[in-house]
Amino acid sequence: MRLKDRVAIITGGGSGIGTAYCRRFLAEGAKVMIADIGEAQAKRTAESLAAQGEIDWVRTDVADEASAAECVAATLARFGRVDILLNNAAIYGDYQPQDTSLAYLRRMFDVNVHGQWLMARAVAPHLVRQRSGRIINVASIAAYLHQLGAFGDAENFSLGSYSYQHSKFSVIGLTRHMAGQLGQYGVTVNCIAPGLVLTEATQRQVPEPIQPMFAQMSAMRTNLEAEDMVGTAVFFASDDARRVNGQLLCVDGGNVMPV
Numbered sequence: 001m002r003l004k005d006r007v008a009i010i011t012g013g014g015s016g017i018g019t020a021y022c023r024r025f026l027a028e029g030a031k032v033m034i035a036d037i038g039e040a041q042a043k044r045t046a047e048s049l050a051a052q053g054e055i056d057w058v059r060t061d062v063a064d065e066a067s068a069a070e071c072v073a074a075t076l077a078r079f080g081r082v083d084i085l086l087n088n089a090a091i092y093g094d095y096q097p098q099d100t101s102l103a104y105l106r107r108m109f110d111v112n113v114h115g116q117w118l119m120a121r122a123v124a125p126h127l128v129r130q131r132s133g134r135i136i137n138v139a140s141i142a143a144y145l146h147q148l149g150a151f152g153d154a155e156n157f158s159l160g161s162y163s164y165q166h167s168k169f170s171v172i173g174l175t176r177h178m179a180g181q182l183g184q185y186g187v188t189v190n191c192i193a194p195g196l197v198l199t200e201a202t203q204r205q206v207p208e209p210i211q212p213m214f215a216q217m218s219a220m221r222t223n224l225e226a227e228d229m230v231g232t233a234v235f236f237a238s239d240d241a242r243r244v245n246g247q248l249l250c251v252d253g254g255n256v257m258p259v
Contacts, residue, residue: 002238004029007079009071011062011119012089014041016199017138019049020226021086021233026053028234030084033075035060035119037089054079062089062115072122084134084237085123087116087171092164105161112167113174120178124187133187134237135178139248141193141256143169168193172248179246188245190236195252197224219254 008025012018013034022032026049034057036042042057049055056078060071075082090112096104120135127133142165172191179189196214215223232251235241250256 001029002234002240003084005031006083006237007031007033007075007081008084008086008237009033009035009075009082009119009123010086010088011035011060011115013086014038014045014057017194017197017226017229018088019045020230021088022049022055023052024227024230024234025084025086025237026055028238029053030237031055031079033058033071033078033082035062035071035089037061060089062087062119063110065118068115068118068122071119072126076126081130082123082126083130083132085119085136086233086237087119087135087137089115090138090167097160097164099163100158100161102161105163105166108163108167109170112164113170116171117174117178120189124182127187128182128185131186133182134241135182135187135189136233136236137171137175137178137189137191139171139175139191139193140164140168141195141250141252143172143193144256144258175248176246183245188236188241190241190244190246191248192229192232192236193248193250193252193256194229195224195250195255197226197229199226215253217255218252222253224251224253 008030010021013022014036025032031054034042034046039059046055046057058071058074061067091108116137175189175191182189215221229251232249
């Protein structure tokens with residue numbers, strides 16, 4: 001019960017890793033608000049987890065300034081406070097790596113980077129007034145894997161935008177700057193960089209026959225499940241991490257090992 005009576009907003013909590021975060025946070029005693037653009041999946045997840053603790057949902061487009069603010073307002077109205085923001089929502093399952101248009105790059109950044117900043121901006125004043133709080137951003141080890149952006153040939157070359165990888169590396173930088181600003185108020189900001197997690201979104205991106213190849217890229221020679229991510233989030237959200245700020249932790253079985 002390391003998060004007993006704390007209130008957490010979990011973006012993208014209606015499916016995949018987000019649902020695993022919700023389930024574990026409830027088990028640790030937190031009250032959870034699912035912030036998800038998918039109303040049906042958010043409602044379904046909230047209903048399925050209702051027996052495990054206090055949980056609700058609000059439709060939230062993290063890339064929309066007003067929607068982010070409304071999410072925080074709804075959380076305060078429902079639970080009376082907010083203590084934790086877990087910025088999990090991202091464009092991934094519908095990622096189109098061959099789309100090198102500027103419009104697509106902007107959309108990717110609107111959700112994956114600006115969405116995390118907008119949510120943090122909406123919640124930060126409340127955390128600062130409390131002189132306590134946790135913001136946990138989610139990046140990806142894809143930020144470090146330059147091979148994922150390699151495509152094309154010399155005769156028909158097009159410079160890629162590496163939109164997903166690019167956006168996730170920006171999340172790492174965003175984490176450091178927010179941590180530097182908020183730390184003096186007792187608010188920590190840290191970042192998780194998951195490896196390849198076998199969610200439904202991953203199944204759409206990575207064909208089943210080559211999934212074992214990704215497992216062989218890690219030191220532990222194994223693929224990851226959503227539940228492998230949640231312990232790190234609980235740690236960052238707990239009192240055990242009260243002096244941990246501005247840090248990145250790769251949870252990937254030993255694939256990327258930044259030092």
